[in-house]
Amino acid sequence: MTDLLQLLFAGLSQGAVYALVAIGFVAIFTVSGVINLAQGEFAALAGLVAISAVGSGLPLLAAVVLAVVSVALVAVIMERLVIFPVKRMTTLVSLILTLGVSTGLKALMLLVYGPNAEGLTPLTPGGFSLGGVSIRYQELWILLIAGVVSLAVYWFYERTLAGKSLRACAEQPVAARLVGISLTKASLLSFLIAGTVGAIAGVLASPLYFTSWESGLTLGLKGFVAATLGGLISVRGAVLGGLLLGVLETLTAGYISTGLRDAVAFLLLIIVLVARPAGIFGRTAEARV
Amino acid sequence: MTRRLPRIGAHRRRSRRGDVIGIAVVALLMLALPLVASSSVINVGVYALIYALAALGLSLLMGLAGQVSLGQAGFFAIGAYTQAVLVTKYEWSGLPASVLAVAVTMTAALLVGLPLLRLRGHYLALATLGFGVIVTVLATESDFLGATSGIFGITKPEMNGRTYNSPTEYYLLLVPVVLLGLWLARNIVESRIGRALGAVNDSEVAAESLGVDTFRLRVQVFVLSAAYASVAGTAFAHWLGVINPNAANFPLSVKFLLMAVLGGVGSVYGAVVGAFAVEGLDDGLRRLIPELLPGAVGEVQLIGFGILLTTIMIFLPGGLHQLWTGARRRMAGSAPEPDDDEEEIHLEPVADDVPLLAREGRPAPGTPLLEVRGLTKRFGGVTAVDDFDLTVAAGEIVALIGPNGAGKTTAFNMISGAVTPTAGEVTMAGTRVEGRKPHVFARAGATRTFQNLQIFASATVLGNVMVGRHLRSRSGMLGAALVLPARREERAVEESARELLDLLGLGEDADRLAVDLPFGRQRLVEIARALALDPDLLLLDEPMAGLSGTERRELARLLRRLRAGGMAIVLVEHDVEAVLALADRVAVLEDGVRIALGTPDEVRHDPAVLAAYLGVEPEDEAATAGAEAGTP
Numbered sequence: 017m018t019d020l021l022q023l024l025f026a027g028l029s030q031g032a033v034y035a036l037v038a039i040g041f042v043a044i045f046t047v048s049g050v051i052n053l054a055q056g057e058f059a060a061l062a063g064l065v066a067i068s069a070v071g072s073g074l075p076l077l078a079a080v081v082l083a084v085v086s087v088a089l090v091a092v093i094m095e096r097l098v099i100f101p102v103k104r105m106t107t108l109v110s111l112i113l114t115l116g117v118s119t120g121l122k123a124l125m126l127l128v129y130g131p132n133a134e135g136l137t138p139l140t141p142g143g144f145s146l147g148g149v150s151i152r153y154q155e156l157w158i159l160l161i162a163g164v165v166s167l168a169v170y171w172f173y174e175r176t177l178a179g180k181s182l183r184a185c186a187e188q189p190v191a192a193r194l195v196g197i198s199l200t201k202a203s204l205l206s207f208l209i210a211g212t213v214g215a216i217a218g219v220l221a222s223p224l225y226f227t228s229w230e231s232g233l234t235l236g237l238k239g240f241v242a243a244t245l246g247g248l249i250s251v252r253g254a255v256l257g258g259l260l261l262g263v264l265e266t267l268t269a270g271y272i273s274t275g276l277r278d279a280v281a282f283l284l285l286i287i288v289l290v291a292r293p294a295g296i297f298g299r300t301a302e303a304r305v
Numbered sequence: 306m307t308r309r310l311p312r313i314g315a316h317r318r319r320s321r322r323g324d325v326i327g328i329a330v331v332a333l334l335m336l337a338l339p340l341v342a343s344s345s346v347i348n349v350g351v352y353a354l355i356y357a358l359a360a361l362g363l364s365l366l367m368g369l370a371g372q373v374s375l376g377q378a379g380f381f382a383i384g385a386y387t388q389a390v391l392v393t394k395y396e397w398s399g400l401p402a403s404v405l406a407v408a409v410t411m412t413a414a415l416l417v418g419l420p421l422l423r424l425r426g427h428y429l430a431l432a433t434l435g436f437g438v439i440v441t442v443l444a445t446e447s448d449f450l451g452a453t454s455g456i457f458g459i460t461k462p463e464m465n466g467r468t469y470n471s472p473t474e475y476y477l478l479l480v481p482v483v484l485l486g487l488w489l490a491r492n493i494v495e496s497r498i499g500r501a502l503g504a505v506n507d508s509e510v511a512a513e514s515l516g517v518d519t520f521r522l523r524v525q526v527f528v529l530s531a532a533y534a535s536v537a538g539t540a541f542a543h544w545l546g547v548i549n550p551n552a553a554n555f556p557l558s559v560k561f562l563l564m565a566v567l568g569g570v571g572s573v574y575g576a577v578v579g580a581f582a583v584e585g586l587d588d589g590l591r592r593l594i595p596e597l598l599p600g601a602v603g604e605v606q607l608i609g610f611g612i613l614l615t616t617i618m619i620f621l622p623g624g625l626h627q628l629w630t631g632a633r634r635r636m637a638g639s640a641p642e643p644d645d646d647e648e649e650i651h652l653e654p655v656a657d658d659v660p661l662l663a664r665e666g667r668p669a670p671g672t673p674l675l676e677v678r679g680l681t682k683r684f685g686g687v688t689a690v691d692d693f694d695l696t697v698a699a700g701e702i703v704a705l706i707g708p709n710g711a712g713k714t715t716a717f718n719m720i721s722g723a724v725t726p727t728a729g730e731v732t733m734a735g736t737r738v739e740g741r742k743p744h745v746f747a748r749a750g751a752t753r754t755f756q757n758l759q760i761f762a763s764a765t766v767l768g769n770v771m772v773g774r775h776l777r778s779r780s781g782m783l784g785a786a787l788v789l790p791a792r793r794e795e796r797a798v799e800e801s802a803r804e805l806l807d808l809l810g811l812g813e814d815a816d817r818l819a820v821d822l823p824f825g826r827q828r829l830v831e832i833a834r835a836l837a838l839d840p841d842l843l844l845l846d847e848p849m850a851g852l853s854g855t856e857r858r859e860l861a862r863l864l865r866r867l868r869a870g871g872m873a874i875v876l877v878e879h880d881v882e883a884v885l886a887l888a889d890r891v892a893v894l895e896d897g898v899r900i901a902l903g904t905p906d907e908v909r910h911d912p913a914v915l916a917a918y919l920g921v922e923p924e925d926e927a928a929t930a931g932a933e934a935g936t937p
Binding site: 051098101102107108109111112113115116117118119120121122123124126127130131229233234237240241244275276278279281282285286289290 | 367371373375420421423424426427428430431432434435436438439442445446555556559562566570594598600601602603604605606607608609610611612613614615616618619622
């Protein structure tokens, strides 16, 4: 029982990180139909920037803020340089473009920060034990901050005009333009959100799960799976999908085999997508002929 | 009319010659390299040749099936590991081992592809990425495969007492393999299979309606693509002598993708050129970057890959192939396109009742062909089609009319398999087809055209119609690859397609791109394409729209002749007068409900129909009585 609780708790905090990455996928996909393969790199980059800032003497909080701001900036620049100029954005083009950015960012991190994995200083070091379940303070921070950020993003989409206009672009691009919403601005804004949320995921995860130049790959893949579980266009779905994936992974690692941990996400992706017809996903409604 | 000679096969033949030139140039360059280059450059060339095979497979997958794989290295690794195990643990010799390695990989690809290829676009790409990750994980976890350190001691191949152990020797061993790979790939692209897949990329629903089993073909290309990767993997294992989980690494998949994209997606020799360019870049950056940035270690060349991938997609989405074709076109000067005057079509003046496309085995006139029972479609709260019944017999023309939004096209979509009904049954020539794919409908002997055209944009008019012959020809992937048995059939297919085009007055446009034709003629291309299937039942969705008066009369005459030949025709049409003059029976839909069915005369005088069309609001009872009278 204690084992189960321990695994569930660990799974939730891991899942909260996936949830944040997943929100980034959702933010961009809903507006432009682009799956941003660099989403995981946003998180890795934020972790590495924060680590190196702390290493050069900056206070932890300042380092975290610096990391989040600079990654948000990177996301915005990426949108302007790579997404904006393309007139005919097909699935194939968008995948290759964002793959290019992802590869470039990876290599940049390798060149600047070297090949080793490191962990950021936790916000609060140490932990405690509650009824046999050992809990690290950082895990509580992850859950708390991820919860607040998710709620904030959700509130933004549901309650603010800017958020509603982003949803309008996703649902009715033509009508949105007719009422004066700029798709280019919406796309830029969606990358800003994705960069910020991804960066927060990165700095939160780094103390526990470590960050290296290539840790964005699996993180991105899992964030995508989480987003897909939730239908790829819903913030709430992305959060639930992230938590579910995190818990399933730790349960697999705990009860079956650690090695299979990374296989769970993939299997889940296949099962969900194949078993449930395309109709439940907003974008893939039956083709009009 | 005769002043313009038909340019038979000009377009296709030119592109074929372009391919042959491309392959010949690539072959010469490949063979020239060992004569001029140092041994370290040839070593780079060896890797380029190995990776070219994997990139070629990926290029086929992207170009033909329109799908991106981010896990090509996974299949590369499966091939390499199988080879390594067979050679080191079971002491097989290289050649039989590689045959088994390719077979194992293809089986794996089939097992992976069957679930994966139900996914599309983004999902498929990410799923293949996941597949690559899994292969890495499995290789790392497996003690049998040597875990992280992998398998050592794979010897250089020996054949006829000759050991291929120097870069030059190995390079020259690989060149013919790559050329063979190129030749097979090119044949497949040019074949019936390649044509069908190209059509799928342009309009999946139209290709399916002509009988193309998209899923099956996609799986085939996926397996083929994996086969190329596995050949590369076996060559890699022997050259390096050791194989470890890095072979399934994501950066390697990215490298294959870059090679294919740089060369030009779907251009077969482009993948080889791309492979040499990328390997050259890889080698250069690995030397250059540590000099510029002391202390840089690891896969630093990725920075170049990332930048190159992005810039190509933005500035040169067709890759080097685009540069090459662009340059050739400029050298040749812009070829004068035939003038675009929109002449009316002039068919041979033949009497209305001379049968057309009659053939043996066609159901006798009056035999029920299509039976629709209780067909219903709800979109959310809206019922687009409600409990629709219709029976169509061989040799009759049935029209489906009704105001805009009455549900006519939705009914068509359900009958032809493009849309799954909420309820109801559709039986075509004894086969239940509702909720299945359009190709099932086509196999049962029926096809359709589309209201908003679904022309295959990247094909010529002739190419469009040839896709229609898909079910009337049979050469598969293997036959196509080996070309010989398929040649004859291709000629027959082309001939019958041309005959149909002549019949519809499109003969002179045969070799133009179909999208360059005026709207009305594109409709005729769709009809010719559908007729190429030689169907027993033809569904036409607004065939008259966009046609001139003469063209409409010619089309009506054609439909009558088809009817005389025994074909059943159902058409949705807005031109009510044309329809009443043409059809044997007319069904009227309003708000998804069939309010009348009968001969044109009966329908013309049906009060419910008049109300629906003229907006007269009859008293409720009269309307109900009328609707009942119209329903036999």
